[in-house]
Amino acid sequence: MKIAVFPGDGIGPEVTREAVRVLEALDLPGLTLFEGDVGGAAYARHGHPLPPETLAMAREADAVLFGAVGDPACDGLERHLRPEQAILGLRGELGLFANLRPATCQPGLENMSALRPQIARSIDLLIVRELNGDVYFGDKALETLPDGRRRGWDMMSYAEDEVRRIAHVAFRAAQGRKGRLCSIDKANVLETSQLWRDVVSEVAGEYPNVALDHMYVDNAAMQLVRDPGRFDVVVTGNLFGDILSDQASMCVGSIGLLASASLGERATGYGTFGLYEPIHGSAPDIAGEGRANPMATILSAAMMLRHSFGREAEAARVEAAVARALADGVRGADLGGKADTVSIGDAVIERL
Template sequence: MMHYTIAVVPGDGIGPEVTSQAVAAMKKAGEKYGMEFTFNTVKAGGAAIDEFGECLPQHTIDVCKSSDAVLLGAVGGPKWDALPGEQRPEKALLGLRKSLGLYANLRPAMVFPELADASPLKPEILSQGLDLLIVRELTGGIYFGERGHKETDMGYAAYDIEQYSVGEIQRIAKIAFSMAQKRRGKVSSVDKANVLDTSRLWRKTVAEMSKDYPDVELNNFYVDNASMQLVRDPSQFDVILTSNLFGDILSDEASQITGSIGMLPSASLGEGNFGMYEPVHGSAPDIAGTGKANPMAAILSAAMLLRFTLDQKEAADAIENAVKQFLKDGYRTADLAGGADACSTEETGRLICERIQ
């Protein structure tokens, strides 16, 4: 019997609701595949501001660091919108990523056949397939660069500086190429090398890295072209490698063309196998407490945790197959039901757990 310690950060809005269903799925998989879990719940985001006066208490960081992995819900909401930038709930995410050394964000995007009608893309486009993985650099770039304010000839101004080092680019490129080797052997590197010096260094460094992966095909895209190609022909992409800012934008675009952002998990990885796992969707405070939240992205994030951090492939497969079977059996959550009868958050979690074999 293997034992693992998991830090759980439910967060705000629907975060606690969907995270509880992910925990239930992990417990069920543990029963089936010989694992025991200790789940330690800590606060971050708005919930931490309300209780501790800060979005990321040191205690939360310490518990996360001492765990095998972190399962995160979602943070933020209009309740805290009036706070200064450095005090907002969203800063907890950046702080966790930086404190835990999580520099690589993996966001898979695929269309479940049963949900193809929910995609905004035409059937003839989807018929070519949609199964891609976005590998986003997570702790560098403009989000973590120097920023400030100054007076200019046009008046008061603000600035944010984009910066990347060769080492930062190399380590994220290594993950992208390694992932491509396990998939269809293709990396699409996205930058803005026709304008930005950081992108020119990015493109040069990735090209040099590609020599170590002769079995992987490398293509380069400007970010504006990549965003267009994602909706024109998403089947051409396998692994998309890109920077923090561009990855943030492209991953949300990719999530929308799958039909529902409520279906998409993500993993944030650092050195070794440590990672933080979270659904792509936000805190959705407008539906918190109504039972309408779709927990499948959180449950699939738990499957990624089992796969990438704990190396429990069979258990991860079992959870993913249970989600697929839930959909094949005709069940839908509110975001997928199109006005028809829908399963509540808790009912969805229960039905998926029943299908974990």
Template sequence: MTKQTIITLPGDGIGPEVTTAAVTVLKAACSSFGTEIETIERPFGGAGYDRDGEPVTQETLELCKQHKFVLLGAVGGPKWDDLSAEKRPEAALLKLRKELGVYANLRPIRVHPSLAGASTLKKEVITETDILIMRELTGGIYFGRPRTNGAGNGDPYSLDTMSYSRSEVQRISRKAFEAARLRDKRVCSVDKANVLESSRLWRKSVEEVAAEYPDVELTHMLVDNCAMQLIRNPKQFDVMVTGNLFGDILSDEAAMLTGSIGMLPSASLGDGNGLYEPVHGSAPDIAGKGEANPLAAVASAALLCRYSLDMEEAANNIETAIHAVLDAGYRTPDIYSEEPGTTLAGTKEMEQKLLEYLTVPAT
């Protein structure tokens, strides 16, 4: 068998629970194709701070850069809310993204037919929704400088800077157009060009890239209108490309189309590196109760197979298992409703059902 090494950063809250499930399913899926998955686990986020006094150590960052492929759980929680900005768990995540250079965040939004009733929106609105949100991840207001606080003649103020360069916009745009070529060949670029200078540069830069892809249709949409359209008519979107802040907000909003943020995986790519993580947070209120939904973490492992390990069949098998578990009616509390044919299940039971439904190729 060949061997692949993955760095796992379970993090905080439910992170360790969902990461364990994801690694178990990942190992089983890859083993079927002759690949052994070796994992190296490191404390990260609040867990990293508790052990090392830092949310992420330089040693961990170097390890991630060395092995290139990282599976992450979740970070944060009230326990660390009073720490300074550079010590908070979220600082580790921003530093890791920057160090790995993973500038393209892919967030697939697919509504599973068996979960159409889990959303608060009407079934006919969301059924067959299939959107790929391409979020720029290492620029924009989260990384802009200057970032400061001031006195302001006795009136305290804070300053954050939203900054994008032409090259930053164009490299994420190319990722979006390439992805669209494999889908319905439509890209919607989301900005706030009626107000922000950074968005006007964004729009112009995207249009320059669009000229290289005459077979792909480009449209523009203001972010406030896009937030409304996602709820009104989500099926109008194919690939959506946008900046760091807008992508963060819109992808969480889009989670409600699927019924729960616990259903959304993500892949962050760049420079040959891959960071894979569920979109949901650490959910400290249910940590340790065995109720966490592992499907987003498991689906993130499928994306790891697809984009970093070049194991498309293993990725497909994991995704098929997820569909089968949902079609069989198994539900964690976040997606459960008392409908006929549904069964309330915990994290471990979902993991076991995934393994049962995991397709094993004929030998």
């Protein structure tokens, strides 16, 4: 089982190190890990946020464990050289089009949510976000008009096959959960969203056991705080999914608890090739202080065991160890506690 580990910037190396320790504690036969540079760290060493050697490592691996990218020192670089291009480049080059972001309120953490505890405890949803289209990958430009005014523009677009394949992922996920799928768009304003809604509705005919409804993204943002328990599986585009999944993280209490998997169509000898990462950023303001919560990265490693290696038992063990650590009061600063990054990793390993 070959895993490429890309720690990245800021707190990325700190949280990734703890996830690697958890994987090593499982003592899995045939586990091989190798490390590469991405983001600002890669730019500093190689002059590019996604060097060819890093991309080659990813192609040779069965899965990628990714930390975080982002460095304020790189803000003045041309866009194609900024750290964030590393993750966008990996998604595009590796065909990773389906991002799975589960959000569940852990028992005992209801009071950490920005919502009332009785509402927060109902949260158990999965956001399926399309990764290869939308404004993130569309043409874009900054230009000066003839009258001297500056104008920026970004193209939002989806082809029907791109919508169809992410819809299938979401419907299959709903079949394995409570059988409910909510497709989120802005079809009352955007033609891109109208196509999205039409295609998702067409795909629904292949899944008669899944109840489908549609919702505008502004209403969805409201319902996530008003009645999050109504959602089971959510499917949406790149931009809306980015925003709503971050909102969901605060509904459950901390962005330091949310894992993610980015999957494509490439099969490994065990499952599906994927890239696994916490949804939080590089948090440069606390980098090196030992204050980062590694639980989201550890839970991302659990998703990797499940989806890319077919190791359901080990994935469940890791998730249970994290839940037990939280139940026992092991909490970082993001959850109002005093546990540092390494001690959180120690606590999870002890409970394995």
